[in-house]
Amino acid sequence: EAQVTQNPRYLITVTGKKLTVTCSQNMNHEYMSWYRQDPGLGLRQIYYSMNVEVTDKGDVPEGYKVSRKEKRNFPLILESPSPNQTSLYFCASRNVQRVGEQYFGPGTRLTVT
Amino acid sequence: GQQVMQIPQYQHVQEGEDFTTYCNSSTTLSNIQWYKQRPGGHPVFLIQLVKSGEVKKQKRLTFQFGEAKKNSSLHITATQTTDVGTYFCAGLSSGAGSYQLTFGKGTKLSVIP
Numbered sequence: 032e033a034q035v036t037q038n039p040r041y042l043i044t045v046t047g048k049k050l051t052v053t054c055s056q057n058m059n060h061e062y063m064s065w066y067r068q069d070p071g072l073g074l075r076q077i078y079y080s081m082n083v084e085v086t087d088k089g090d091v092p093e094g095y096k097v098s099r100k101e102k103r104n105f106p107l108i109l110e111s112p113s114p115n116q117t118s119l120y121f122c123a124s125r126n127v128q129r130v131g132e133q134y135f136g137p138g139t140r141l142t143v144t
Numbered sequence: 145g146q147q148v149m150q151i152p153q154y155q156h157v158q159e160g161e162d163f164t165t166y167c168n169s170s171t172t173l174s175n176i177q178w179y180k181q182r183p184g185g186h187p188v189f190l191i192q193l194v195k196s197g198e199v200k201k202q203k204r205l206t207f208q209f210g211e212a213k214k215n216s217s218l219h220i221t222a223t224q225t226t227d228v229g230t231y232f233c234a235g236l237s238s239g240a241g242s243y244q245l246t247f248g249k250g251t252k253l254s255v256i257p
Contacts, residue, residue: 066247071153073249074187074232121186125245132177132189133234133245 033058035136037122043142044112052107052139054122060134061127063105064089065097067118068138074121080105081127112143146171148235150248158256163220165251167233174236174243176209176216181250182229223255 035056044050056063064079066089076089080099094116096108105124109116122136147170157163167176175194179187191200193209193216200207204227206219220227230250236243 071249073150074247076247127243131192133179133187135186135188138186 033134035122035124035134037120037136037139039139040137041140043144045144046113047111050109050112050141052109052120052122052141054105054107054136055103056105056122056124056134057103058124058126058134059102060124061102063099063122063124064133065095065105065107066121066123067091067116068121069118077107077120112141114143117141117143146235146237146244146246148233148246148248150233150251152251153249154252154254156254156256157223159225160222163223163227163253165218165231165233165253167216167235167248169214169235169237169246171214171235171237173213174238176213177234177236177245178207178216178218179232179234179247180229181232185229187232220253223253225255225257228253228255 038053061082065077066074068074075091077095078089078097080086083099083102086097120139123133125133149168151166177192178190180190181187191207196213197211198209204221208217230252232250233248234245236245
């Protein structure tokens, strides 16, 4: 089954404690992306990657890091989380060649206290 | 950068009434996509429109792409409680050798039984 998986699905942490949210897709997609979703603000892109070892900033990259060492994985790293990073995070992937459907993961709800 | 405006932000309708959400882009788009996010879920692809003036239907849903490829609409006829959720448009534009997908903020639809 074609899917994007994220882990963990829920996470409560404290300010300053480094965390990683994993994302993996099984569709051999070149393009992967991270979004955060906040009430009234819609989906805002954090980082994206066009292919392995190629990453770029989205609209709200401050406080986040990503890496793309393998095609299927695109982890999101928060080196020093702060309460304003409390949000719902979605990973997504799509095929760059075939301009079309973007697949989203189930989401990770992060709370930073 | 490219902006995609979507209105209204919220819509409450009585079951059986029609519903329309509108998207407007600041730039000409390669295509426009529509996604639906059920409460507690993740965005799921509905459809993609590519051609100027294109109209597509999915049962009670009608999607339109403007002649100038800068605006789009989603119309639902005779809403049902299963239509509840947030509807996002996403404009795809090309530039600097890549395609970028920019999401509108979404329209949250509530259906009163």
